[in-house]
Amino acid sequence: MIRYPITATELEAAIEQEKQGWLAKAKKKTSAFRRAKQFNEPDSQYSWGEIKDVFIRLQHNKCAFCDRLLSGPPYGRIEHDLEHFRPKKAVKAWNGNNTYGYRFALGDAAERGYYLLAYNIFNYATSCKTCNTKFKANYFPIAGTRRLTTDDFTLLKQEQPYLVYPLGNLDDDPETLITYRGILPIPKYRNGHKYRRARITIDLFELDSREDLRRLRAEVIQKLWLAFRTLQQRRSKADAPFARRIIDCACSPQTSQVACSRAFYDLCQNDANTARLFAQEADEYLCTN
Numbered sequence: 250m251i252r253y254p255i256t257a258t259e260l261e262a263a264i265e266q267e268k269q270g271w272l273a274k275a276k277k278k279t280s281a282f283r284r285a286k287q288f289n290e291p292d293s294q295y296s297w298g299e300i301k302d303v304f305i306r307l308q309h310n311k312c313a314f315c316d317r318l319l320s321g322p323p324y325g326r327i328e329h330d331l332e333h334f335r336p337k338k339a340v341k342a343w344n345g346n347n348t349y350g351y352r353f354a355l356g357d358a359a360e361r362g363y364y365l366l367a368y369n370i371f372n373y374a375t376s377c378k379t380c381n382t383k384f385k386a387n388y389f390p391i392a393g394t395r396r397l398t399t400d401d402f403t404l405l406k407q408e409q410p411y412l413v414y415p416l417g418n419l420d421d422d423p424e425t426l427i428t429y430r431g432i433l434p435i436p437k438y439r440n441g442h443k444y445r446r447a448r449i450t451i452d453l454f455e456l457d458s459r460e461d462l463r464r465l466r467a468e469v470i471q472k473l474w475l476a477f478r479t480l481q482q483r484r485s486k487a488d489a490p491f492a493r494r495i496i497d498c499a500c501s502p503q504t505s506q507v508a509c510s511r512a513f514y515d516l517c518q519n520d521a522n523t524a525r526l527f528a529q530e531a532d533e534y535l536c537t538n
């Protein structure tokens with residue numbers, strides 16, 4: 250996961266340009282939900298799909314959670330879901346699928362959901378169908394108490410959510426919480442809430458065990474190691490600009506698994522021996538899987 254920087258003004262302007270009047274309608278709908286104290290809109294009237302392309306573009310056609318690159322608009326729209334970060338309807342309790350044995354609270358289920366956030370633009374992100382349907386579903390694990398009746402993000406922060414919201418600067422930058430050891434995502438912190446946020450984000454989306462993600466990371470590590478070595482070897486001078494472009498591209502936000510690339514390239518520069526081991530592991534992974 251990475252952060253996609255944008256201000257509220259910039260996001261509102263992009264939405265207004267995409268679909269004039271959408272924001273005003275969203276405001277009206279939210280007022281109605283506030284009066285009804287629930288999200289009661291019929292499926293046929295959902296209108297967040299009208300602004301999905303804004304988020305696809307902002308996220309460079311990538312899934313907010315697994316960082317896979319999908320096809321872009323117009324043909325690739327079907328591959329992206331506009332995900333409600335906090336579920337608009339019922340919230341299901343997530344217990345780690347009874348696999349991880351957490352010794353801390355993960356938040357209760359809630360019948361009503363975050364009804365005031367159904368049309369809040371900072372409750373959206375686009376994700377792949379695997380992340381949205383199979384993993385995220387209606388889960389929203391938190392350490393604190395649910396605040397279902399507010400759309401004030403300062404109050405919502407008090408819920409101490411475990412999942413990390415990647416758009417704008419409302420939340421921690423995901424790269425300050427999750428780093429990589431070769432192809433595997435790991436928490437940057439050893440304990441505390443920041444450790445748990447990383448751990449649960451990795452576990453809930455199974456970011457460390459999904460083979461397609463491991464393969465993408467192995468491919469980029471293999472490529473980055475060769476580019477790094479090319480830059481180091483003086484006799485490869487003619488290839489240096491090419492190697493530099495490979496590194497720049499792998500470490501740019503437009504590229505899949507960029508947080509892994511950045512962590513690995515940092516390691517190349519600071520501890521080349523360990524980086525070489527990870528590159529060999531990545532190579533072995535690709536040759537045996």
Ligand SMILES: [Zn+2]
Nearest residue numbers: 312315377380
């Ligand atoms: Zn995904």
